[in-house]
Amino acid sequence: MKFTxxxxxxxxxxxxxxxxxLDHLWNIYQQPELPGQSKPKEKxxxxxxxxxxxxxxxxxRGMMWLLEVDGQVLGMVNVYDWQASLLRLTMRVDGLPxxxxxxxxAALSACMDFLAKKYHTRNFAYQWIxxxxxxxxxxxxxxxxxxxxxxxDAWRVGNSGFANIEQxxxxxxxxxxxxxxxxxxxxxxxxxxxxxxxxxxxxxK
Amino acid sequence: xxxxxIAGDYLLRLPVADSDRTILQTLLQVPEVSAHIPRLPxxxxxxxxxxxxxxxxxxxxxxxxxxxxxxSEDKLVARISIQHINWLQRSAYIxxxxxxxxDLDGLSVVVSAIKDFCFKNLGLHRLEMRLRPDxxxxxQLLEALGFEYEGCLPEQLEFxxxxxxxxxxxxxxx
Numbered sequence: 400m401k402f403t404x405x406x407x408x409x410x411x412x413x414x415x416x417x418x419x420x421l422d423h424l425w426n427i428y429q430q431p432e433l434p435g436q437s438k439p440k441e442k443x444x445x446x447x448x449x450x451x452x453x454x455x456x457x458x459x460r461g462m463m464w465l466l467e468v469d470g471q472v473l474g475m476v477n478v479y480d481w482q483a484s485l486l487r488l489t490m491r492v493d494g495l496p497x498x499x500x501x502x503x504x505a506a507l508s509a510c511m512d513f514l515a516k517k518y519h520t521r522n523f524a525y526q527w528i529x530x531x532x533x534x535x536x537x538x539x540x541x542x543x544x545x546x547x548x549x550x551x552d553a554w555r556v557g558n559s560g561f562a563n564i565e566q567x568x569x570x571x572x573x574x575x576x577x578x579x580x581x582x583x584x585x586x587x588x589x590x591x592x593x594x595x596x597x598x599x600x601x602x603x604k
Numbered sequence: 605x606x607x608x609x610i611a612g613d614y615l616l617r618l619p620v621a622d623s624d625r626t627i628l629q630t631l632l633q634v635p636e637v638s639a640h641i642p643r644l645p646x647x648x649x650x651x652x653x654x655x656x657x658x659x660x661x662x663x664x665x666x667x668x669x670x671x672x673x674x675x676s677e678d679k680l681v682a683r684i685s686i687q688h689i690n691w692l693q694r695s696a697y698i699x700x701x702x703x704x705x706x707d708l709d710g711l712s713v714v715v716s717a718i719k720d721f722c723f724k725n726l727g728l729h730r731l732e733m734r735l736r737p738d739x740x741x742x743x744q745l746l747e748a749l750g751f752e753y754e755g756c757l758p759e760q761l762e763f764x765x766x767x768x769x770x771x772x773x774x775x776x777x778x
Contacts, residue, residue, distance in 0.1 A: 485761055522759045548755025548772050552730050555693045561729060568758050 402456035403464060406513055408505040413464035413476055415456075416449045420465060423472040424448060432493050434530035435556030459483040459518070466494065466506045473498040476510050480524070487522035488514065492535075504538045511542075515571055523569045528554045529562040536565070544569045605725065607669060611717030614710065616671040616684070618663070621656045624672060627680045628652065637701045640739040642763045662687070673706070673714055681706040684718060686731070695730035696722065700742075708748055715749050723777035730776050734760070737771035746773045 403415035416424070424445040429438055439445060448463075455461035462478040474494030481488040490510070492503050514520040525539055536546075544567035552561035608617040619628065631637060632646035632655075646652060662668035667689055673682040681703045686696040698718070702711070722728045735742055737756050746753075751773040759767040 487759065524757075546755075547757050550732070550754055550772065551752070551774055552776050553693065553695060553732075555729075566755070566757065570758055 403452070403462055404513065406464070406509045408502075408509040410502055410505065411466065411468035411473075413466050413506050413510060416452045416463055416465055418446060418449055420449065420472070421445050423465060426472070427475060427493065427495060430495055432531060434528055434554065434562050435560065462510075462514075464506075464510060466492070466498070466502070468498070468502050474503070474506075476506055478510070478514070483518060485522075486518075486520055487524065488520055489524040489526060491526060500532075500534050500538050503535070504542060507538075508542060511569075515573055519573065521571055521573055523571070525567045525569075527565045527567065529565070530556075536567075539567045542569065607671075609717060609721065612710075612713035613676040614681075614714050614717075615674045616714065616717065617674070619656065619659055619670055619672050621660065625649075625652050625656065628655070628672070628683065631680055631683060631703055632701060634703070637703065640735045640742050641699065641701075642736060642768060666691075671718070675705065675710070679705065681710070682714065684714065686718070686722060686728075689726075689728070693730075694728050695732065696728055698731045698733050700733075708745060711745060712749060719775065728777065730774055732772055732774040734770040734772055737769055743771075743773075749775070751775045 401415065405412060405414040421442050425439070425442045428445065431438060452461075452463035455463070460479075460481050462481070464476040465472050466474040466476055474492060477491045477493065478488050479491070490507065492498075492507050494503055511520075511523055514523075523544070525544055527535055527539070546565055547568045548566045550564040550566060553564040554562040556562050608615070610616070629646050629649075629652050635645045638645065644651075646655065659668070659670045663670065668685060668687040669689075670683060670685040672680055673684055675681050682700060684698070684700045686698050689696040698715075700711075700715075706714070719731065722731060732754075733746060733751065734757070737743075752775070754772040754774055756769050756771045758769050760770040761768045
């Protein structure tokens with residue numbers, strides 16, 4: 400069963416990790432974007448990451464996509480701290496130096512659209528760590544994120560250093576699903592006899 | 605490591621399941637005590653049982669620690685905890701539930717001892733408190749205790765049909 404879908408965006412796509420991607424992951428993790436992030440010593444360690452990505456998605460704790468542009472793997476989109484019941488999660492895009500901000504933004508946007516539709520996610524957080532590219536913050540603003548808090552020394556760098564985390568949030572306008580009895584709020588709930596208009600039917604109305 | 609210690613006139617000790625049920629419920633059944641977190645008051649025995657189970661499991665997992673704070677008359681005046689301990693990032697959340705019988709002077713002594721314990725004994729670097737932003741008493745206490753305001757995170761949870769924002773305050777090891 401697949402829990403992480405392949406999603407297309409202009410110029411590329413995001414797709415789930417597989418055990419055939421160990422070389423790609425190795426390449427990404429040898430050029431870490433996050434301040435203080437250590438490099439794995441053996442490629443086989445990354446097989447655990449693939450396994451982890453499947454388990455995280457299956458249990459709605461996180462999701463990982465590989466980010467491809469023109470057939471080249473240039474990064475990853477990560478979902479973590481996923482509070483599915485609270486309709487919120489945190490995201491980050493980790494990319495190689497050649498990943499453009501345009502593709503980074505498009506990939507992030509595609510993943511957010513999916514999460515909003517599939518899981519009704521309303522509250523998206525993004526943590527920018529002091530030392531990362533400044534243009535990432537511009538990208539977040541372009542997408543509608545707002546800086547809500549600067550967490551001092553919340554990111555550990557090496558054995559004794561720390562960096563600030565700037566936490567951005569985007570609240571989408573999607574209405575929260577309302578809890579109710581069967582048929583209330585025009586919610587089909589588990590009523591399989593109730594017609595649910597398809598996207599095409601909605602558009603033609 | 606000894607997790608129980610004395611701070612001025614106060615004893616900070618880990619809870620004991622058999623004997624602390626009633627006194628903890630007496631503190632936590634007052635709605636104002638947990639409203640800043642926010643959390644439902646503890647009205648029923650089943651809630652107390654669940655709370656003790658969670659305190660024990662989370663302490664065993666070294667993910668949290670809960671201290672019962674008693675004054676010189678052996679009366680429970682607060683429960684203070686550290687939670688979400690992140691040993692990698694060397695940070696934790698601190699949370700307090702206070703009775704009216706502990707004032708700023710008393711809390712200063714107690715929180716100072718907890719900070720010392722966390723920063724020196726546990727090797728943590730950052731303690732942060734997340735709470736509803738509109739609780740002036742707690743904000744005044746945080747400011748007086750040297751915590752700094754870092755911002756307010758929107759819609760962190762839903763409580764009684766209301767989306768709850770949480771303000772973040774923190775104190776760092778020097």
